[in-house]
Amino acid sequence: MEKLAHGEVVNLLIQLAVMLIAARIFAEIAQKFKQPAVVGEILAGILLGPTILGGVFPELFDSLFKSNAMTNIALDGYIQISVVLLLFIAGLEVELNLVLSQGKRALNISFFGLVIPFAFGFTAPFFFAEFFGFAEGNKLLFSLFMGTAMAISALPVIVRTLMDLNLFKSRMGMMIVSAAMVDDIIGWMIFSIILSFMGKEATTMGLGYTILLTVGFAIFMVTVGKSLINKVLPWVNKRLAWPGGLISLSLSACFLAAAFTEYIGIHAIFGAFILGVAIGDSDHMPERAKEIIHQFVNNIFAPVFFVSIGLKVNFFTNFDPLLVLVVIIVAYAGKVIGCGFGSLRGGLGKWESMAIGFGMNARGAMEIILGLIALENGLINEKLFVALVVMALVTSMTSGPLMKWALKKGEATEKNLT
Amino acid sequence: MYSKVALAIAFSPRMEALIAEARRLIGIFQGELVLIHVGVKTPELESTLNEILKRHCSDLKRIKTIWKEGKPAKTILKTCEEEQVNLLVLGALKKEGLLTYYLGSIARKVIRKSPCSVLTLIDPKIETTRFSKVVINGTQLEVTPRVIEKGLKFCQVEGAGQIHILNEIKLYGLQMATAGEGSEDEVSTTRRKLVQEEIKYVQEILDGLDQTGLRINIKVTAGKWAVELVRYCESIEADLLIMGDENGYSFIDRIFPHDLEDILSELPCNLLIVK
Numbered sequence: 001m002e003k004l005a006h007g008e009v010v011n012l013l014i015q016l017a018v019m020l021i022a023a024r025i026f027a028e029i030a031q032k033f034k035q036p037a038v039v040g041e042i043l044a045g046i047l048l049g050p051t052i053l054g055g056v057f058p059e060l061f062d063s064l065f066k067s068n069a070m071t072n073i074a075l076d077g078y079i080q081i082s083v084v085l086l087l088f089i090a091g092l093e094v095e096l097n098l099v100l101s102q103g104k105r106a107l108n109i110s111f112f113g114l115v116i117p118f119a120f121g122f123t124a125p126f127f128f129a130e131f132f133g134f135a136e137g138n139k140l141l142f143s144l145f146m147g148t149a150m151a152i153s154a155l156p157v158i159v160r161t162l163m164d165l166n167l168f169k170s171r172m173g174m175m176i177v178s179a180a181m182v183d184d185i186i187g188w189m190i191f192s193i194i195l196s197f198m199g200k201e202a203t204t205m206g207l208g209y210t211i212l213l214t215v216g217f218a219i220f221m222v223t224v225g226k227s228l229i230n231k232v233l234p235w236v237n238k239r240l241a242w243p244g245g246l247i248s249l250s251l252s253a254c255f256l257a258a259a260f261t262e263y264i265g266i267h268a269i270f271g272a273f274i275l276g277v278a279i280g281d282s283d284h285m286p287e288r289a290k291e292i293i294h295q296f297v298n299n300i301f302a303p304v305f306f307v308s309i310g311l312k313v314n315f316f317t318n319f320d321p322l323l324v325l326v327v328i329i330v331a332y333a334g335k336v337i338g339c340g341f342g343s344l345r346g347g348l349g350k351w352e353s354m355a356i357g358f359g360m361n362a363r364g365a366m367e368i369i370l371g372l373i374a375l376e377n378g379l380i381n382e383k384l385f386v387a388l389v390v391m392a393l394v395t396s397m398t399s400g401p402l403m404k405w406a407l408k409k410g411e412a413t414e415k416n417l418t
Numbered sequence: 419m420y421s422k423v424a425l426a427i428a429f430s431p432r433m434e435a436l437i438a439e440a441r442r443l444i445g446i447f448q449g450e451l452v453l454i455h456v457g458v459k460t461p462e463l464e465s466t467l468n469e470i471l472k473r474h475c476s477d478l479k480r481i482k483t484i485w486k487e488g489k490p491a492k493t494i495l496k497t498c499e500e501e502q503v504n505l506l507v508l509g510a511l512k513k514e515g516l517l518t519y520y521l522g523s524i525a526r527k528v529i530r531k532s533p534c535s536v537l538t539l540i541d542p543k544i545e546t547t548r549f550s551k552v553v554i555n556g557t558q559l560e561v562t563p564r565v566i567e568k569g570l571k572f573c574q575v576e577g578a579g580q581i582h583i584l585n586e587i588k589l590y591g592l593q594m595a596t597a598g599e600g601s602e603d604e605v606s607t608t609r610r611k612l613v614q615e616e617i618k619y620v621q622e623i624l625d626g627l628d629q630t631g632l633r634i635n636i637k638v639t640a641g642k643w644a645v646e647l648v649r650y651c652e653s654i655e656a657d658l659l660i661m662g663d664e665n666g667y668s669f670i671d672r673i674f675p676h677d678l679e680d681i682l683s684e685l686p687c688n689l690l691i692v693k
Contacts, residue, residue: 027599037599093592097642101677159589160596169558169588169615177589283680287640290591295598 011071023303036157038365039393041303045310079308082301087269088254089297091276093155094181102178105346110179112342113360114151117334121150124330133381144194145379150334152187153180154364161400176359192270218274226278233284243289318382327387335361351410355403362399367392420505424452426494434470435542440507441474442546451481452501456493459485491527503534510540510685519685538689549658552578553651556585556620557643561662563623568692569660581634584650585616590640613638644680651686660690
């Protein structure tokens, strides 16, 4: 087995330390301004990457991040694991029980909150593909990706916003959370199907087979898989060290599921995500264990992943203001109109519906993961990736204030009426 | 409170015990009892029933027996409506060889559609005893204030010794993980706040209610409320769980059973569903 040389080990450890320190500093600054940690972590990456450090101190940047090819391969492995784990915790957050108990109103919001942004995201790049940076390949896949990118949401950012506004437990809060959960499940399914077609001819038969495989795997995991997990977890909780046994076995199961989906031709992230859903929804997965897994991934793996985004792309040379603006407009229009319409149909008021639209608009980390995988698979170019990252940050940063504004407007209108 | 109690009977080995329990209930509620049998009325069945009734009831005028033929669930529900019953008593089924109980498909159908409250007894006894350890579902649902109000009234009439109201923090893991971005103090404040908010929710409902003679304990857990209720009832060996039924049951609920269905599939103790 090949090993890293002495210098490469030192380089890798320094890389990890610098990335974690920078991520922590900027995450703390972001939180001081009431922004999600991911905003700070991305900024830390931009600072350490070719955009700033590479431009101002190119020798330092090269010696830190470009001097050892083997080190970079090892770091890439760490980042790959981070993506799988991030999707695993995204799955853990989904609670199917909550979704089912919210009933038709939440389904209305999630349906229109998915279909309308998807339609907006699909249509614009389909007709103006060159503007969005499409050069060669399958235009349909490219447009489908953009549709998915517009439809996905970031549950942790949404939860944080709702908690800050003291709305988490309200009827509206629960509706937003469960609608976002549904959208995420369907969004990741569509994205996995798109990824499995990368580099292949998209035939009707192939498409049907991939959809069947993806949906079949998801259904199998949340039914048979979940009941198996329900049988094993009580034994794990009782007989093995707690929470060590539970955490290590959950993560092993996550890696196995990821390996399995990657093997059968669906991307690894989908296996991790669906296994997270099955474990998170199990009756025997303690909330305390979920919290520990979240902290473990959010503070050890996630920061390195988000900083690595800035290392991969030059945000200055790839920043196309018009493209960024259009992506942001499409994102806002899709979610606010879609979720707002769904809420109105569900019998909610105008301002309340708008608040739900703004709440669901946060894309956060999920958009960035989605964008990066698309970039690595050659589906999008760097300019569009930068636009998607900026859109993810802007929507996450504005979600809370805009929601607050809409709710205040609603209250004022109600007062005027009475 | 429950002036007209109905009991669905099926001439099973546990029928006498169920009648004894229903008799006890009309005693404490000063009410009447309607016995509903769905099936053919034969002289043998009638005389068996009369013998049992004579053994348990001194005042047979307070008891009415209705014999009807038809689909069991539909007939029971229709009779309850016609007789203006406000509490229907059902017997649960026992899993073979195990000490666990569940509800059969007819009983589930009745519970889902019943216009009145339904009490399911898992282990009725001829020598009846009162419910002493009662758990009430205090999770934040639209029906909860009414469930707590009715539950407390039931416990007062019943003379229940200890009442536990269980409320749970929704998505605790996710909320704490999100709050984990703050400092140590902020995290502990959030943790405390989450617990206090749930206690406050129940306390505010309790403040407006008569609690004379009741010892009430508010307990906060984290997780799915139905699962937590079952676990809590098992851990304290509760003998009655009181909860509401909020939703109508759709096709999706049948494919993906949740909440109330989780409890009906493995009853931890007797169950009163307040309507």
